[in-house]
Amino acid sequence: MNFSPPSSTSAPINNVLYAQAGGVTAVINASAAAVIETVFANPNQFGTMYGAFNGIKGILEEQLIDLSYLEAESLTNIKYQPGAIFKACRFDLDPLEHNPAQYARMLDIFKTYRIGTFFYNGGNGSMITAQKVGDYCRQHNHPVNCIGVAKTIDNDLAISHCSPGFGSAAKYLASSFLEATLDTLSMHDTSTRFFVMETMGRNTGWLTLAAGLIQDVMPDVPLILLPAERPFNQTAFLNKVQQLINQKGYCVCAVSEGLRNQNGDYLTIANIEHTPERDYTQLGGVGYSISKLVSDTFKVKSHYAIPDYLQRSASHLVSKTDWQMAYDAGVAAVEAAKQGLHGVLPIVQQTSEHPFKWQFKNVPLSAVANLEKTVPDEFISSDGMNLTPAALDYFRPLIQGERPVPFKNGLPDIPVIPFQEVPKILPKFQA
Amino acid sequence: MNFSPPSSTSAPINNVLYAQAGGVTAVINASAAAVIETVFANPNQFGTMYGAFNGIKGILEEQLIDLSYLEAESLTNIKYQPGAIFKACRFDLDPLEHNPAQYARMLDIFKTYRIGTFFYNGGNGSMITAQKVGDYCRQHNHPVNCIGVAKTIDNDLAISHCSPGFGSAAKYLASSFLEATLDTLSMHDTSTRFFVMETMGRNTGWLTLAAGLIQDVMPDVPLILLPAERPFNQTAFLNKVQQLINQKGYCVCAVSEGLRNQNGDYLTIANIEHTPERDYTQLGGVGYSISKLVSDTFKVKSHYAIPDYLQRSASHLVSKTDWQMAYDAGVAAVEAAKQGLHGVLPIVQQTSEHPFKWQFKNVPLSAVANLEKTVPDEFISSDGMNLTPAALDYFRPLIQGERPVPFKNGLPDIPVIPFQEVPKILPKFQA
Numbered sequence: 001m002n003f004s005p006p007s008s009t010s011a012p013i014n015n016v017l018y019a020q021a022g023g024v025t026a027v028i029n030a031s032a033a034a035v036i037e038t039v040f041a042n043p044n045q046f047g048t049m050y051g052a053f054n055g056i057k058g059i060l061e062e063q064l065i066d067l068s069y070l071e072a073e074s075l076t077n078i079k080y081q082p083g084a085i086f087k088a089c090r091f092d093l094d095p096l097e098h099n100p101a102q103y104a105r106m107l108d109i110f111k112t113y114r115i116g117t118f119f120y121n122g123g124n125g126s127m128i129t130a131q132k133v134g135d136y137c138r139q140h141n142h143p144v145n146c147i148g149v150a151k152t153i154d155n156d157l158a159i160s161h162c163s164p165g166f167g168s169a170a171k172y173l174a175s176s177f178l179e180a181t182l183d184t185l186s187m188h189d190t191s192t193r194f195f196v197m198e199t200m201g202r203n204t205g206w207l208t209l210a211a212g213l214i215q216d217v218m219p220d221v222p223l224i225l226l227p228a229e230r231p232f233n234q235t236a237f238l239n240k241v242q243q244l245i246n247q248k249g250y251c252v253c254a255v256s257e258g259l260r261n262q263n264g265d266y267l268t269i270a271n272i273e274h275t276p277e278r279d280y281t282q283l284g285g286v287g288y289s290i291s292k293l294v295s296d297t298f299k300v301k302s303h304y305a306i307p308d309y310l311q312r313s314a315s316h317l318v319s320k321t322d323w324q325m326a327y328d329a330g331v332a333a334v335e336a337a338k339q340g341l342h343g344v345l346p347i348v349q350q351t352s353e354h355p356f357k358w359q360f361k362n363v364p365l366s367a368v369a370n371l372e373k374t375v376p377d378e379f380i381s382s383d384g385m386n387l388t389p390a391a392l393d394y395f396r397p398l399i400q401g402e403r404p405v406p407f408k409n410g411l412p413d414i415p416v417i418p419f420q421e422v423p424k425i426l427p428k429f430q431a
Numbered sequence: 432m433n434f435s436p437p438s439s440t441s442a443p444i445n446n447v448l449y450a451q452a453g454g455v456t457a458v459i460n461a462s463a464a465a466v467i468e469t470v471f472a473n474p475n476q477f478g479t480m481y482g483a484f485n486g487i488k489g490i491l492e493e494q495l496i497d498l499s500y501l502e503a504e505s506l507t508n509i510k511y512q513p514g515a516i517f518k519a520c521r522f523d524l525d526p527l528e529h530n531p532a533q534y535a536r537m538l539d540i541f542k543t544y545r546i547g548t549f550f551y552n553g554g555n556g557s558m559i560t561a562q563k564v565g566d567y568c569r570q571h572n573h574p575v576n577c578i579g580v581a582k583t584i585d586n587d588l589a590i591s592h593c594s595p596g597f598g599s600a601a602k603y604l605a606s607s608f609l610e611a612t613l614d615t616l617s618m619h620d621t622s623t624r625f626f627v628m629e630t631m632g633r634n635t636g637w638l639t640l641a642a643g644l645i646q647d648v649m650p651d652v653p654l655i656l657l658p659a660e661r662p663f664n665q666t667a668f669l670n671k672v673q674q675l676i677n678q679k680g681y682c683v684c685a686v687s688e689g690l691r692n693q694n695g696d697y698l699t700i701a702n703i704e705h706t707p708e709r710d711y712t713q714l715g716g717v718g719y720s721i722s723k724l725v726s727d728t729f730k731v732k733s734h735y736a737i738p739d740y741l742q743r744s745a746s747h748l749v750s751k752t753d754w755q756m757a758y759d760a761g762v763a764a765v766e767a768a769k770q771g772l773h774g775v776l777p778i779v780q781q782t783s784e785h786p787f788k789w790q791f792k793n794v795p796l797s798a799v800a801n802l803e804k805t806v807p808d809e810f811i812s813s814d815g816m817n818l819t820p821a822a823l824d825y826f827r828p829l830i831q832g833e834r835p836v837p838f839k840n841g842l843p844d845i846p847v848i849p850f851q852e853v854p855k856i857l858p859k860f861q862a
Contacts, residue, residue: 024614054620082610083617090622175843176741179513182845183455183744186514189485191521195740217842285719287737306718308736309626310607313614316748319841399841410750410830411648412606414613 013116013143014047016337017064020084021055021091021122021129025165026172026318027326028121028151029085033078034330035119035149036067045338050113053421055089055122056129060105060431064113065419074417079327080405081414082313091431092125093132103136105429110137110144112426117337121149121330124157127345127369134343148345148365149333151326153312155206158371159363160347164329165312167322167398170210172314173199173254173307174399178214180305181221181252188250194241194294194302195252198287200311202258204374205229207311210395211254212387222248223386226290228256229375230384232267234293240385241294251294259286316412320401325358332360356397444547444574445478447768448495451519452486452553452560456596457603457749458757459552459582460516464509465761466550466580467498476769481544484852486520486553487560491536491862495544496850505848510758511836512845513744522862523556524563534567536860541568541575543857548768552580552761555588558776558800565774579776579796580764582757584743586637589802590794591778595760596743598753598829601641603745604630604685604738605830609645611736612652612683619681625672625725625733626683629718631742633689635805636660638742641826642685643818653679654817657721659687660806661815663698669728671816676729690717747843751832756789763791787828 018035020028032051039046053063065086078085096103110118110133120130127148134146150157155166177197184195199207205227212225222244226232244251259267267286291304325348332346345368346360379391387395406413449466451459463482470477484494496517509516527534541549541564551561558579565577581588586597608628615626630638636658643656653675657663675682690698699716722735756779763777776799777791810822818826837844 024617026610057621081613083613083615085617087617087620089620090618171841174841175747176745178842178845179457179744179746180740182512182514182847183740184514185847186455186516186518187521189518189520190488197741213842216840217846288716288719303739304737305739305741306735306737307741308734309611309614310628310736310738310741313610314607315610316606396841401841402838404835407833409647410602410605410827410832411609411644414609415648416613416616 011114012047013114014045015114016046016049016117016119017052017059017113017115018049018086018119019052019055019059019121020086020088021120021126022088023123023153023312024082024084024088025151025153025312025326026082026168026315027165027323029078029081030323030326031121031149031151031164031330032085033075034327035334036070036075038331038334042334042338046117047114050115051086051419054087055091055126056093056133057089057091057431058087059109060102060429062109062424062426062429064422066422077415077417080315081417082315085417088122092129096136102431106133107137107140107142108426110142115144118144118146119149119333119337120146121151123152123154124368124370124372127365131343131365131369145337145340145342146365147333147336147341149329150345150347151329153207154201154204156204156372156374157347158368158373160368161350161358162348162398164322164326164348166206167319167325168314169207169311170213170395171319171322171399172311172317173197173207173211174213175317176307177211177252177254178217181214181218184250184252191301192303193245193250193300194291196287196290196302196304197254198257198304198306199254201228201256203228203372205256206375208254208256209375209379209387209391213392213395213399215392216396222251224251224253225386226253226255226259227375227380228258228260229380231262232259233262233384236383237385238297240383242298245298245300253290255286255290257286315414316405318403318405319399320403321356321398323403328360336362442545443478444545445476446545447477447480447548447550448483448490448544448546449480449517449550449552450483450486450490451515451517452551452557453519453521454554454584454743455513455515455519456582456584456743456757457513457599457746458596458754460509460512461754461757462552462580462582462595462761463516464506465758466765467501467506469762469765473765473769477548478545481546482517482850485518486522486557487524487564488520488522488862489518490540491533491860493540493855493857493860495853497853508846508848511746512848513746516848523560527567533862537564538568538571538573539857542573546575549575549577550580550764550768551577552582554583554585555799555801555803558796562774562796562800576768576771576773577796578764578767578772580760581776581778582760584638585632585635587635587803587805588778589799589804591799592781592789593779593829595753595757595779597637598750598756599745600631600638600742601644601826602750602753602830603742603748604628604638604642605644606748607738608642608683608685609648612645612649615681615683622732623734624676624681624731625722627718627721627733627735628685629688629735629737630685632659632687634659634803636687637806639685639687640806640810640818640822644823644826644830646823647827653682655682655684656817657684657686657690658806658811659689659691660811662693663690664693664815665724667814668816671814672725673729676731684721686717686721688717746845747836749834749836750830751834752787752829754834759791767793
């Protein structure tokens with residue numbers, strides 16, 4: 001592979017940079033593929049397209065890939081790949097006043113590579129970073145358009161009808177929960193009477209409630225859902241478990257990893273991490289806590305599942321609707337760039353309920369940055385332990401359709417895609 | 432539905448009874464469907480076919496289903512259904528001298544329903560039950576042929592090349608582990624450096640080692656496998672984690688739920704259950720212990736997944752090879768019955784390595800009852816923390832091929848199959 005050096009300083013500032021940030025989804029790479037394909041389809045408007053490894057951190061460290069050399073086969077593979085093909089960072093720019101060198105370096109990269117359009121594919125927090133990049137560059141006479149590309153399994157993106165990435169995690173969790181419920185149903189008489197599945201969601205119960213979609217297949221399932229939005233009421237919970245086991249012989253439950261008790265303390269078993277910057281409670285383990293509570297209280301066998309990363313990387317069980325939405329998010333971002341927009345994020349707007357249709361609408365990055373959309377009250381039953389018909393109506397369209405992954409020799413055909421970084425031109429920088 | 436009462440006492444003793452026992456698999460119902468279809472295909476040899484709910488417990492309690500009324504659509508659905516369609520029990524017959532009434536009741540059921548052939552679909556332990564049923568009935572002048580149908584995700588069935596049910600769990604775990612590994616790879620630079628997945632396996636590491644199949648897709652993956660056959664060596668483990676994180680930036684691990692330390696104690700977080708009969712350690716949680724150990728030792732972010740029932744009920748990700756093997760196990764059982772055999776279990780015999788072919792061979796129930804096949808030494812690397820090329824050769828054929836589940840409205844189309852019990856004829860009996 002021969003590397004093309006950046007264009008000379010007299011050339012137009014029309015190169016493109018794409019990077020990924022934050023927790024991944026099963027379909028984030030559909031957005032990546034869409035950005036790449038749509039940029040390639042507009043050679044008059046865009047110059048060289050670069051990907052950056054590790055989001056803004058990799059940009060600072062000049063970890064760039066010249067996508068002109070991307071092979072057609074790799075572009076196809078990207079669409080099925082879980083994780084973030086360009087690697088995603090959990091790293092934000094420092095406040096400008098604390099670390100001006102970081103910003104100067106970022107500007108240096110954008111100038112050197114003549115980046116005129118920057119696409120940042122991430123969640124709420126990443127939109128702040130995109131905004132900071134744009135503000136600083138523009139204040140320093142480097143005209144860059146910064147466009148967000150939405151993703152998050154948590155579905156907590158403000159304003160947007162839903163978040164690309166959520167539908168696939170919801171489909172995975174509801175399907176898996178259905179299967180495990182049939183397992184529990186089939187053995188409860190002499191074995192497990194309570195099964196609980198822990199879902200991701202620090203402050204929001206979207207994924208937990210989506211597991212309630214199994215009621216479409218099992219209308220009378222003895223079900224308890226514990227979304228993060230409601231403090232855990234142990235007495236009410238245990239009463240409901242007892243009532244359901246008495247009625248049906250068993251009970252299944254889905255719970256948000258971020259469930260808290262009425263004092264606001266997490267029910268997780270995991271410990272608080274002390275880092276120099278902050279104390280951070282790494283969640284995970286509330287499934288165990290809930291399972292043990294039921295087992296100890298009623299002297300019944302109980303089981304718990306913690307799918308953890310499996311729920312956000314299951315490329316083998318992706319919602320076709322969600323996959324399409326993630327692809328369209330990438331296309332919408334490039335369309336916004338073509339219109340010369342800056343500082344916007346295309347969000348999902350529902351245009352028709354039956355059939356479910358949507359379009360992307362550009363909103364200012366600042367309108368969503370660091371906001372968090374929790375589940376509305378009308379989606380949670382009055383006892384706080386189930387979802388409502390309105391919630392089912394909301395969730396159902398998002399999990400429709402399958403996008404099967406190709407298999408090879410018995411496993412998903414998702415080989416690591418080889419990318420070669422461009423030789424570094426600038427001095428070394430440790431972000 | 433009209434119920435046909437059992438044939439009069441002058442009729443031949445040629446009715447058939449099928450029941451399921453022990454932990455379920457994703458494909459146990461393929462065996463059920465095969466038994467039903469093959470019995471139906473031989474009306475001259477077999478009379479009415481009954482299924483029993485809840486295995487031997489349901490037989491004692493006269494929880495029977497007349498399968499003559501099974502609809503064609505239900506028979507198709509059975510083949511995709513996870514769990515045990517007739518419900519599986521964790522319940523064995525007491526020793527005869529402790530509970531003669533139990534045996535008398537069992538004989539009463541077999542005589543009343545004129546059961547001439549009894550198929551018991553289960554693991555090692557269930558084969559003892561099948562043997563006891565046959566011995567007692569025959570000693571009391573009721574000529575019944577008892578045939579085992581093999582199933583277990585644990586792959587611990589003695590003599591058999593492998594166990595129907597294992598290949599699907601192995602495929603599910605290896606596929607999921609591959610996806611989660613790509614997720615971890617893509618984020619390790621600023622986030623999780625260690626990911627561990629806990630697999631089932633109380634005393635055997637078959638499922639843990641099968642996760643190592645990801646090396647077929649990622650030959651250089653920084654991988655540690657901790658099978659139950661090797662006591663946990665904390666120092667060696669932590670050294671290997673450090674070495675791999677130093678080399679590759681991250682490390683992924685699969686661990687058996689039944690991992691023990693060098694004193695023979697489980698590393699699980701779960702507690703010991705005290706029942707009147709015995710103390711039983713319910714496993715689950717070693718993934719958390721391992722994750723916390725790494726996180727505390729190296730001050731890195733780590734994550735753990737505990738798929739639990741998801742790994743044995745994933746009808747959406749079944750190995751076609753395994754599914755076919757489970758179906759063939761049912762056919763082989765009926766063929767054994769047609770030959771008038773009694774007290775046998777058809778086990779898997781490999782007949783060709785490339786391509787992988789197998790046949791079923793009848794062995795005495797007593798030859799496998801309560802034995803447990805652990806992973807042979809030649810499948811585990813010398814450091815005890817990986818698998819060998821010989822193990823990969825063994826595992827690979829068992830996960831080949833997909834048997835996609837139909838989806839309906841976004842979820843696997845696996846509705847609960849309605850069965851109606853026959854009206855009870857005999858006095859009530861509490862097993």
